[in-house]
Amino acid sequence: MEKQDIRKLNAVQLKDWFTKNGEQGFRAKQVHEWLWKKSALSFEQMTNLSLPTRELLNTNFEIRPLTVDQQQRSNDGTIKSSFKLYDGNLVEGVLIPSLHHDDIERDVAPRMTACVSSQVGCSLTCKFCATGYMDRKRNLDAAEIYDQVVAIDRQAKENYDVPLSNIVYMGMGEPLLNYKNVLESVDRITSADGLGMSPKRITVSTAGIAKMIRQLGDDAVKFNLALSLHAANDLKRDQIMPINESNTLEVLGDALSYFYKKTGTRITFEYILFYNFNDTLQDAQELWKFTKRVPAKINIIEYNPIAEANFKNTDPQTLDKFAGFLENKGVTVNVRRSRGKDIDAACGQLAGKK
Template structure:
């Protein structure tokens, strides 16, 4: 059978797979075995499914395909961060990052090939959005980055953040399906509370997260707490004003009781004044939340600069004095363009690992 006419087996639910096997005159109970190979053991080769007979494995190869993601290149930063470019079955390239710290191993994964949101400070925002990633392609990134964590640091993944390329809430169904496979007992069995989805802010989809009563964490890339400044750097704000976002977040919190994290890059001379901090503190009053202040990572396309450490510290202290839980997140992997906002398929001739 031509590969294009084969069924992508990881698009099937367990019930659908069972139905396919019955229609092929195979035993229905085999579906659960195959599903375990696909999602618990992360198998991408039918020949490795050793508790299936060879005739059944041959039948599966004729009828189905597994569109596996593969590592194209991996680079290791001076601070031990590992950035990988991944090649998809159709030749598209995405990036993901392993961020090791003393107390956690975090996988940062992509949800789209490119991005459509054109945030002015983000390298991915200067790329075209080519397509959404499928749930299995997001899952594969987690598996591959997890292997890097074990091989390089002898530690399993502890956290997953959807903060790579793309806007997760514009790929809603696939992102939620990937979380389900990653957190399911018959999947990778990672606790949903160790998974964070980051959004630039799409109000109606934030409300949908509330309706779906998701258990993972939600982070909002805020970066300015007044509409004029936010419109300037994040065009998505023109259709999703701060008031609309506040209402959506309150709705989300009422449905899930999950606090929200606000991500705030302090740009030199743009949003680094104490009056900006006051606006942010006021926005934080809408619902239980915390603020992660993020170091800016320069990109070739934009002229923004990171604020000085003194300014960042003053900004954070102001928020803390207003009762806002505030953390300062220092950049990781900046030297290999792996830091927040730098992912843009910039590879090197000397990968490093």
């Protein structure tokens, strides 16, 4: 008989199980703490439970831990991990350390960001993203997302002696097409009986699923939302992000306004500048007009080439003019340089490759 994954049970279900099996209900709280606060991966680790209780758990349940299958380190200190799931599928996660010279000079601890995946593959087919050329095999469950965070936090401490400071759901997959598990994983990461991380240090990035953006507003989420925009007119966005055909910019704009009205959280727009495609001052004008709908900031992202596509990064002069136009309009603009490009760990390069 196949054992049940104990991390699929919530605290109430766990308490009911203990009671039905002649155990005291408070044992559920102890086990819950071992699973989500102490990140235990075996019942043997639960040393405040009696041996018979641990044996009872071991007979009926299993913990399905994610394991590091392969690890690569970039010249810039970025660490990419290929994680093996219990069923043999692979996903990738990245530790991105911000080793700024100014931080070192001021003796400030570097910021450690975990980039985690939410699906095995992806059902969207964004033309510039390596994951978009994969099939979507399945959603990750909340525990599998949580395990990536725990593993990357361990890497940050082992390699830099600094814990994780931020988490971005920008790895493989579209988070809002795995809505329930993504929100449950955030709850495990942020709750007092979990990892206790502030939701303001978490950003969920979407290619633009308007219905689910509205749902985030209704659920009054506390984390940050980023939209992968990359073009601010429908004709161009349709070419590179087919999801735009059913989630047009007008529909997305309305959804983002709704989200902001419900949460009060500023939106981050992510914009890759592709050479001779979306990098003109006209494109910057369209971007500015679109982002005026909600309080926002814009992250201009360096393009990271992939074998499947022929896009090129724009030149530095064009980037400077593009960013300067937006800044002159009063927009907050950050230019994000690639990290981990030499090990295919940069934005848009994750594809479960060994």
